[in-house]
Amino acid sequence: MGFNVQKSSYLKDIYHSESFEQLWQEETEIKTRIQNRLFCITFLVCNPLSAIAFYLSGDPFFYTLLPTHLLSDAIILGYMFLNHKKVISGQQMSFYTFATLVCFYAFLLSRPHLSYVQSCINLTLAVIFAGLVLRWPLRYGVVISVMALVLYPASIHFVSSTSLSDFVEQGAIFVMAAHVVFPFVVKLNYNKDRREFYFRYTLQQQNDALERQKTIAEQATRAKTDFLSMMSHEIRTPLNGIVGMVHLMMQEESGERPNDLLKTLKFSADHLMAVVNDVLDFNKINSNHVVLDPQPFNPFEFFDILKKTFDPKANEKGISLVFSVDPGLPVQLVADRLRLSQVITNLVHNAIKFTAKGSVTLDVKEVSRTPEAVTLDFAVTDTGIGIPKSEQPGIFEIFTQVRTRTHSDSLTGTGLGLAISRELMRLFNSEIHLESEEGKGSRFTFRLSVPYSMEPVKASQPRPAVVPEGMPEVRVLVADDNKTNLVLATQLLKRRNILHDTASNGQEAYKMFSRGRYDLVLMDLRMPIMDGFESTALIRQLDPVVPIIALTASAFENEKERAMASGFSGYFIKPFIPQDFYDYIFPFLGIAVK
Structure with missing residues (x-):
């Protein structure tokens, strides 16, 4: 209630503020310009024409009426000229016109009449017309009505030979009543227009405020993206050195079993890399940097590969892992295989992680089929710890995990998997639903409609893997401002005897x-003095075909698009493991990958 009172007070302050009043005056001047001019022009034309009725009836009053109206027309023309020169406003022009007419009408009423009926009709119509056309503040209407209610009777009583009662009987009562009502009509119309303008004004203010907030939010989003892009580079660059060196050290370890300290270091490095990848992946999705890339694939091969990925972890924990795939599925589905795999991987990984005994099951069933698409239901069910009812509403929020009664390291993580899965499902125009009971397991489900074909996916012909007896004579240039990454890259090249x-x-x-000249350039993007983009542009002027690979810690798609559009031949993201490094650069050197 206190908020409503404050809001009402705030709006009232706006309504009576000087800035609002000035804007309203400017608005009403523009809006009523035509009405005010129409009011003046009407009396310019109609007043002299009204004299014709008296002429036709043989009333000698005609000879007084016509010159008087012509004189009033001259004065009205003067007001219109002043308004045209912006000496007076449109409201003032119509007000002065009506006030002048009241004075002239009072003078005419004091002149001898055969009958006041026609004059009273004309005066009543004038007031009604003014009430319909004019948009005045209340004070203007009050002044006009007071003038008419005082001058009209006074001119009859003190100047005319006609009694006031005769004037009233011949129609003055209607003139007086019209003038009594006139200020209220004017006030009603004026306030109505003022309220409409006030609502438009406050709405515009709210829209401006929302636009400012929108701009601030967009700037904050850009700042967040830029920050994470920078942090991506700053974190992944040293992480690349750690991961790469650990792999090299493990390869050099003598004996069948690697050193336990190295195994622990490798586990920590891999875990840190997974955390960084999750944070960046979530940011890319929220910044609309992820666009689905539908490609045809064989669903049976797809799910078989996924299951084999999780079999070792499930066997290690002694739980049953079941992938139940509808055998009637089309042999070809068209969807973003990578993103679908990411969602299922997150769900199955969580299910295995929080299940100590029992089973984890992935069910894929066909719900319906049209000539264009097939609808599939996915369900990941486990017999794990379950999720308390109180925690279920926020389970898809970022950095949220189930609070378990255990303190096992195996239950740690970023809390981003489900949040990423939910956002990816929105890209698929779907949602993830949760059914869970504490101590009895959980069930995550979602539904997808994807195009399909009954034709098997055409397998691409693999290139023959030919490994030359000796490495070709090639030279590689490595450009990086980070000494650790330089050492890692050169060590990897030395192991293959590459100059x-x-x-x-x-x-x-x-x-x-x-x-x-070199046969390959490995170029970091962010370096002092001259960055990788500028350096590549200059190298391209010397050699437009030499392979230049961006060896960078930035995993953002827009950075990759910029690099490929700037002349780079490839884009390889740090951190990486040695075998991935070889697999990526060898084709550029003309070395077949075995």
């Missing part, structure tokens, strides 16, 4: 390339 040189910034890389 290489290093540069610590883009300018140095360009100078080295101009002195001696």
Whole structure:
């Protein structure tokens, strides 16, 4: 209630503020310009014409009426000229016109009449017309009505030879009544227009405020994206050194079993990499940087590969992992296989993680089929710890996890998996639903409608894997300002006896390339003095075909698109493991991957 009182007080302050009053005056001046001019022009024309009725009836009053109206017309024309020159406003013009007419009408009423009936009709019609056309403040209407109610009777009583009672009997009562009502009609119309303007004004203010808030939100989103992009680079760059060095050290370890300390370090590095990837993935989805890429795939092969991925973890925990896929599914589905896999992986991974005994089941069933699409129901069911009712509403929020009674390290994580899955489902125009009971497991379900075909997916012909007896004579230039990453990349190249040189910034890389050409350039994007984009543009002027791979910690799609549009031949994201590094760069060097 207190808020409503404050809001009402605030709106009232706006209604009576100087700025609002000034805007309202400007608005009403523009809005009533035509009405005010119409009012004046009507009397300019109609007043002299009204004299014709007296002429036709043989009333000698005609000879007084016509000159008087012509004189009043001259004065009205003067008011209109002043308004045209912006000396007076449109409201003032119509007010002065009506006030002048009241004075002239009072003078005419004091002149001898055969009958006041026609004059009273004309005066009543004038008031009615004014009430319909004019939009005045109340004070203007009161002044006109007081003038008429005082001057008309006074002119009859003190100047005319006609008694006041005769004037009233011949129609004055209607003139007086019209003038009594006139201020209220004017006030009603004026306030109505003022309220409408007030609502438009406050609505515009609210829209402006919302637009400002929208701009602030967009700027905050851009700032968040830029921050995460920068943090992506700053975190993933040293992480690349850690992950790569650990893999190299484990390869150099003598004996069949790697050192337990190295295994622990590798586990921690992999876990940290998963955390960073989850945070960046969620940010990309929320920043609309993720667009689904539907491609045809074989669903049976797809689910079989997924199951094999989780079999080791399920066997390690001693639980049953079942993938129940409807055998009647089409042999070809068209969807974003990567994103669908990501959703199912998150759900199955969580199910296995929170299930100590029993089973985890993925059910895929066909619900309906049209010539264009097939509708599938997905369900991931486990016999794990379940989710309390109180925690279910927020389970899909970021950084949210079920509070368990255990303190096992195996139940740690980012709390982003379900949030990412929900956002991905929205891209698929679907939603994830949860059914769970504490201590009795959980069931996550979602429904997808995807295009399909009864024709099997055409398998691409793999290139023959030919490994040359000796490595070809090639030279690689590695440009990176981070010494750890330079050491990692050069160590990987040394292990394959690939000749290489290093540069610590883009300018140095360009100078080295101009002195001696290379068969491949590994270029970091963000470097001091000259970044990878500018350096690549200069190298492309020397050699438009040499492969240049962006070796970067930025995982954002817009950065990749910018790089590919700037002349890069490939885009390889840090951190990476050695085998992935070889698999990626060898084709650019003409070395077949075995």
